[in-house]
Amino acid sequence: MNSEIIALVITAAALGFLHTLAGPDHYLPFIVMAKARNWSNWKTIRITTLCGIGHVGSSIIIGVIGIIFGLAVAKIEIFEGYRGSIAAWLFILFGLVYFLWGLWRGLKNKTHKHIHVHDETSAHIHVHEHEHGHNHSHKKEENQINLTPWILFTIFVFGPCEPLIPLLMYPASEQSKLGTVIVAVVFSVVTISTMLVMVFLPLFGIKLLPMKFLHRYMHAIAGATILICGISIEFLGL
Numbered sequence: 001m002n003s004e005i006i007a008l009v010i011t012a013a014a015l016g017f018l019h020t021l022a023g024p025d026h027y028l029p030f031i032v033m034a035k036a037r038n039w040s041n042w043k044t045i046r047i048t049t050l051c052g053i054g055h056v057g058s059s060i061i062i063g064v065i066g067i068i069f070g071l072a073v074a075k076i077e078i079f080e081g082y083r084g085s086i087a088a089w090l091f092i093l094f095g096l097v098y099f100l101w102g103l104w105r106g107l108k109n110k111t112h113k114h115i116h117v118h119d120e121t122s123a124h125i126h127v128h129e130h131e132h133g134h135n136h137s138h139k140k141e142e143n144q145i146n147l148t149p150w151i152l153f154t155i156f157v158f159g160p161c162e163p164l165i166p167l168l169m170y171p172a173s174e175q176s177k178l179g180t181v182i183v184a185v186v187f188s189v190v191t192i193s194t195m196l197v198m199v200f201l202p203l204f205g206i207k208l209l210p211m212k213f214l215h216r217y218m219h220a221i222a223g224a225t226i227l228i229c230g231i232s233i234e235f236l237g238l
Helices: 003-022 028-036 041-068 073-108 148-158 164-173 177-207 212-236
Strands: 110-117 123-130
Touching: 003 164, 003 177, 028 041, 028 148, 028 177, 028 212, 041 073, 041 148, 041 164, 041 177, 073 148, 073 164, 073 212, 164 177
Parallel strands: none
Antiparallel strands: 110 123
């Protein structure tokens, strides 16, 4: 690798980290959804990684098409801007719908007490929440059909990696094809790795906090968080 490619690789790593860190939409949705839907660590890793691949992969594909057909960077940036706006509105729509559903679910839930008798001398009271009409079947959400990960994946596919194409891929393509690949891979790996770190550090911290009083409205909180992320992207340019 020549000095130009080495400099671009270092820049790719720095931009991948800073781009992800500065965009709360890269990690907040996974934090709140993992908490609300009680995802396991492994499932959270899978979903975050999948969305990260969709996020950087779509921009890489667009960048490659632009390089092959000699499209001007300005045209690519305009197209990426449209994609970013679509992703923001999808965040807003999904967050709003999920918030309203979570609020309805939280208001509908009631606390019930059940006495469990073990023998003639011992018993305990079990307190938990049920929805009206609940049939007392305690199936885990992990076993239910869940479209949430795929909705998040679709949104992240539309979300562009703004610095990748104009600042990294186009300059690297002027040096070599291999350099373009290396720059794209470094940016992708750093971006996804940073997403995972920014998801799991807060999740581990949340586990240490008493959250039972919020459990009833965790879905509503998750929806509101995603809604705010979408609004921040569209109207505040985050």
